[in-house]
Amino acid sequence: MQKIAELMQAKAIELLESGKAEKVLAWRAGEFFYDNAPAAFSNVDACKEIVYNEFCPANLAKYLIEATKQQKKTAVFLKPCDTYGVNQLLKDNRIKREYFYAVGTPCSGMLDEKKMKALGAKAILAVTCEGDKIIVETAYGTKEFAKEDVLLDKCIMCKGNKYKIADEELGEKLETPKFTGDKFAAVKAIEAMPEEERFAFWQAELSKCIRCNACRDICPACSCEQCIFDNQDAPVAGKAAADDVEEQLFHLIRAYHVAGRCVGCGECARVCPQGVKLGLLNLKFIKDINEFYGAYQAGADATTPSPLVSYKDNDPEAEEALQRRG
Amino acid sequence: MLKDTAKFEPKIVAFCCNWCSYAGADGAGTARKNYPANVKIIKVPCSCRVNPMFILRAFQRGADGVILCGCHPGDCHYSTGNYYTRRRMALLMSMLNFMGVAEDRFRVEWVSAAEGAKFAEVMNDFVAKITALGENVKLRDLRCKK
Ligand code: SF4
Numbered sequence: 001m002q003k004i005a006e007l008m009q010a011k012a013i014e015l016l017e018s019g020k021a022e023k024v025l026a027w028r029a030g031e032f033f034y035d036n037a038p039a040a041f042s043n044v045d046a047c048k049e050i051v052y053n054e055f056c057p058a059n060l061a062k063y064l065i066e067a068t069k070q071q072k073k074t075a076v077f078l079k080p081c082d083t084y085g086v087n088q089l090l091k092d093n094r095i096k097r098e099y100f101y102a103v104g105t106p107c108s109g110m111l112d113e114k115k116m117k118a119l120g121a122k123a124i125l126a127v128t129c130e131g132d133k134i135i136v137e138t139a140y141g142t143k144e145f146a147k148e149d150v151l152l153d154k155c156i157m158c159k160g161n162k163y164k165i166a167d168e169e170l171g172e173k174l175e176t177p178k179f180t181g182d183k184f185a186a187v188k189a190i191e192a193m194p195e196e197e198r199f200a201f202w203q204a205e206l207s208k209c210i211r212c213n214a215c216r217d218i219c220p221a222c223s224c225e226q227c228i229f230d231n232q233d234a235p236v237a238g239k240a241a242a243d244d245v246e247e248q249l250f251h252l253i254r255a256y257h258v259a260g261r262c263v264g265c266g267e268c269a270r271v272c273p274q275g276v277k278l279g280l281l282n283l284k285f286i287k288d289i290n291e292f293y294g295a296y297q298a299g300a301d302a303t304t305p306s307p308l309v310s311y312k313d314n315d316p317e318a319e320e321a322l323q324r325r326g
Numbered sequence: 327m328l329k330d331t332a333k334f335e336p337k338i339v340a341f342c343c344n345w346c347s348y349a350g351a352d353g354a355g356t357a358r359k360n361y362p363a364n365v366k367i368i369k370v371p372c373s374c375r376v377n378p379m380f381i382l383r384a385f386q387r388g389a390d391g392v393i394l395c396g397c398h399p400g401d402c403h404y405s406t407g408n409y410y411t412r413r414r415m416a417l418l419m420s421m422l423n424f425m426g427v428a429e430d431r432f433r434v435e436w437v438s439a440a441e442g443a444k445f446a447e448v449m450n451d452f453v454a455k456i457t458a459l460g461e462n463v464k465l466r467d468l469r470c471k472k
């Protein structure tokens with residue numbers, strides 16, 4: 001993907017020089033090889049710092065809210081999956097089309113350094129990809145992994161290499177990971193548990209949460225100006241898990257809040273420092289919506305109304321819906 | 327000991343839309359149909375005014391059962407409000423079930439202004455069911471820090 005990084009640098013310079021954009025959103029190298037971080041570039045000379053490789057999982061879409069607020073035309077590099085979030089932000093009226101320029105950026109799946117470490121790669125120095133082979137240089141020699149074993153969780157169920165919104169596409173599309181299983185398998189397994197087991201599962205799962213808000217902050221569907229989980233009166237207490245609404249209902253409310261708008265990007269679960277299985281709650285809503293009201297993919301476009309702001313005369317009643325669930 | 331022998335009296339919150347269900351409750355009264363005093367009615371302009379937070383908050387603040395009543399689909403005073411309610415609440419109920427929080431503590435019923443008898447019947451039935459289920463602790467314990 002080194003070639004793509006060069007294309008990005010050139011594109012960023014071109015957009016800035018031509019005045020097509022005042023600012024470019026991309027990724028910059030972090031402290032370690034695996035933590036490339038989102039960064040904004042408004043200076044042509046700095047554009048050589050733009051990096052791109054298998055460790056750029058972050059979706060830059062949400063920074064466009066700021067761009068719209070400042071009314072600054074901003075160019076943004078978007079991987080195929082990132083474009084869903086952009087459409088959702090457009091649909092939710094959180095960003096305006098005239099303030100951003102979307103550059104489709106090819107992706108072949110992002111990698112998870114934690115999985116490499118778990119598989120025994122210690123002191124990793126560099127990672128290179130050769131098709132489905134991942135070569136890892138470590139201080140103790142070279143290791144080789146199959147790509148599917150070290151793919152980032154959110155990339156396992158990749159939605160494909162098509163951009164759902166883009167003003168232009170950079171280079172050739174790459175082949176994305178193929179997922180052939182049932183993406184609702186884990187949800188179905190929980191549905192099949194007895195009630196007490198389900199409750200115990202979630203109690204244990206949600207008790208891991210330290211209420212850092214990362215899952216909320218990263219989400220392209222979670223973009224209210226004022227969040228009930230920010231205590232307006234006490235900014236310090238706001239994060240101290242002080243009140244019981246936060247304590248007991250955070251996850252239920254977070255997941256419900258994005259129901260019908262969650263694009264299934266998997267960012268929330270990726271950024272969770274505690275490994276809370278947030279994706280299961282989102283997937284549960286997606287599954288129910290598909291079954292009760294017909295298949296729907298949030299972020300596939302910026303116009304189809306979300307299922308929770310539409311209805312049919314013959315929608316199932318609540319109890320009926322529960323029975324009908326497959 | 328006293329607690330064990332005392333009869334459990336569930337707290338039931340009933341959200342009723344102003345135009346049909348609240349009038350239905352009135353109808354139950356004028357027709358002298360009894361329903362238990364456990365039911366505390368909160369009047370809302372339309373069933374659609376109720377968002378999932380209302381239901382969750384009621385549980386969290388100690389309700390043992392929550393019931394949402396509105397006009398029959400097609401009869402909403404604001405034409406379409408209850409159609410949105412129906413989707414919203416179906417998803418909420420399914421999620422409560424998924425998380426193992428007894429979804430049968432929550433119910434949605436359509437009660438028209440003319441259905442005083444139905445209102446009383448629904449409430450009697452719901453109170454009986456919740457009494458049998460006992461005190462609601464689960465939602466409050468969803469996150470249990472050990
Ligand atoms: S809830 Fe999670 S998976 Fe869904 S859009 Fe937000 S960050 Fe992405």
Ligand code: SF4
Pocket residue numbers: 208209210211212213214215216268271272273274275276278
């Ligand atoms: S990111 Fe994880 S730990 Fe942080 S608030 Fe979300 S679920 Fe809790």
Ligand code: FES
Pocket residue numbers: 343344345346347371372373374396397402403404407408
């Ligand atoms: S007014 Fe009764 S449900 Fe809308």
